[in-house]
Amino acid sequence: MTHVKIPMPDGKTLRAHIWLPEDALEHPVPALLEYLPYRKNDFTAIRDSARHPYFAGHGYASIRVDIRGSGDSDGILLDEYLKQEQDDALSVIDWICDQPWSTGRVGMFGKSWGGFNSLQVAAREHPALQAIMTLCSTDDRYQDDVHYRGGNILASDMLWWASTMFTYNARPQDPAVVGDTWRDNWLERVTDTPPFAIEWLSHQRRDDYWKHGSINEDYSKVSIPVFAVGGWQDAYTDAIFRMMEHLPNAKGLIGPWAHEYPEVATPEPTIGFLQEAIRFFDHWLKDTDTGMYDEPKFQAWIQEPEKPRVTYDVRPGRWIGMDHWPSNDxxxxxxxxxxxxxxxxxxxxxxxxxxxxxxxxxxxxxxxxxxxxxxxxxxxxxxxxxxxxxxxxxxxxxxxxxxxxxxxxxxxxxxxxxxxxxxxxxxxxxxxxxxxxxxxxxxxxxxxxxxxxxxxxxxxxxxxxxxxxxxxxxxxxxxxxxxxxxxxxxxxxxxxxxxxxxxxxxxxxxxxxxxxPNKRDQDVRVFDIAETAPIIERDVIRQEERSLDIVHAPIDSTWQIIDYSDEGSRKLKHNGIEHGSINKNVYTIKENDPLSATAECFWELTVGRDTWQTKVKTYSKMTSDQNNFYLRHTITAYENDQEVASNQWKNTIPRDFN
The missing domain is CATH 2.60.120.260 (Galactose-binding domain-like)
Incomplete structure (x- = not known):
């Protein structure tokens, strides 16, 4: 089922894709919810096709919802992980429980944003939500996210991620789905969605803003089973250790991977992770003993020494296992x-x-x-x-x-x-x-x-x-x-x-x-070969391109990183949507001059179909002096290459011990 409308209590509508087993109306099934701002129709359509039909094929209603203000859902998205986002999720779960194909038992899963809100919604203790699988996420929004690390501003990521969402949020709804209201909503998104960096930089210490959505404020609120997954190359792996220590029903898995699902992640070895997901959810949502809890509760990949490379295809090593963290070993x-x-x-x-x-x-x-x-x-x-x-x-x-x-x-x-x-x-x-x-x-x-x-x-x-x-x-x-x-x-x-x-x-x-070593190392899972559902077909319009340059200008005593990523452009055959993205980030500093530090982010995103083509271009910049940080953001939107809207923000934010 495509573009399913899910009503919210305030009259707004969220939209979802739902994959069902063929006999779900005759034999209701548990539901798995993935809840993201990354656009089900285009940006995540390829990855959704690998996972959601797989879950449906194994006896689940698999549901992919665009959160409020993203994709075809109503509204604008004002920030990450707002209470409104969690409230909407609870309403989605209520709606799922009322459907004729539902048993009333629900799981959530997701990577990164979807992993975050799975934990946050779990802490809201909806009785139908009975297990979650969280990947590449954290229990502490201040300690382990793209904003601060050790109390320092993450120069490489705070502005970049804010600029990413600044641009992502400005993409339009699909007129073929929502009708003529798409343009008014689009112009509102372009002109009224705030750059998130303004709020993030206004909270340089761990105040109530960051405590909201951080489940480590009260671990007891997350009593349901949690499968916490990550990789050594990912930025969020520390949280798995904390969740294994503090959540009574946590199971942990750490591989050699980057910020990605383990069935497709680099470096190798990938694993049959979707099979592991089915084993986890079958245990808790179908009351089936899958043997998952005969294995160590915490499994991790010990990496062998490797000489430094900026890209690894494989990280040799071995799996270890333990039942508790901290471990006496x-x-x-x-x-x-x-x-x-x-x-x-x-x-x-x-x-x-x-x-x-x-x-x-x-x-x-x-x-x-x-x-x-x-x-x-x-x-x-x-x-x-x-x-x-x-x-x-x-x-x-x-x-x-x-x-x-x-x-x-x-x-x-x-x-x-x-x-x-x-x-x-x-x-x-x-x-x-x-x-x-x-x-x-x-x-x-x-x-x-x-x-x-x-x-x-x-x-x-x-x-x-x-x-x-x-x-x-x-x-x-x-x-x-x-x-x-x-x-x-x-x-x-x-x-x-x-x-x-x-x-x-x-x-x-x-x-x-x-x-x-301990004797539980002998009981670690021998993982299956990775499986997915068939990936949807697409045509390549523009090939991907990636470059990363470190530039030293000795006469000017200047150093720069120029990070360019063209993710290409493609046309999805099942719905005719074309989408593409280009991102360039430039980080500059002069020797002996900390106040010369400058971060700049450039984005261009396109979404269209046939004679309907849209483009959003943004520019974000961050600088500082002794007393203040300075943010600048500009955005311009185009329909069929004609400018239709623009806005700009200039903000001065005092330094607060940073």
Missing amino acids: VTSEKWYPSGQALSKESHEETILIPSVQEHGFYAGTFCPFGQPGDLPADQRLENGKAVVFTSKPLQEDVDYFGEPVFHARLSADADNAMVVVRLMDKAPTGESTLISWGMLNLNHYKSHEHPEALVPGDIYDVKVKLDSLGQKLTKGHRLEVAIAPTYWTKAWPSPTPVNLTLYTDEKTYLDLPVRQ
């Missing part, structure tokens, strides 16, 4: 920095860590989607711009699994500063592979809710949480730790150049989680 291993060494014994020393603004250009994409060039390059290109400590060659193989933490005693020569820590695997032949990293806004060292100015020269004891990892290091490899007060483009620079002083003693150390 994981113990702490302390490494102390001093001089240029990393050792098991502490030595007192005072080490200056200078400010180098171009540190971070080879760090890779914050949240890789599996595009070529997303991953960090050889860290020898970065290590001359930080202070690096290196261990002696390891004497035996070691598995690291969990969250590294760097404990540091340090001071800063400014009242606003950050610290960044990189952890690397240094091969016997010299290559340096980034395996984890973390950063902390030092003004947040006590609290992300109540930051405070540093006193220059005062000594502080801080903890820097690094990304969780599942990594084997083999005999002869060495650990490297790099420390710096800058990390462009991951972190927006402090307002002045900052020098840190590190005091190495027993209170300055890296705490690494070392894992020993």
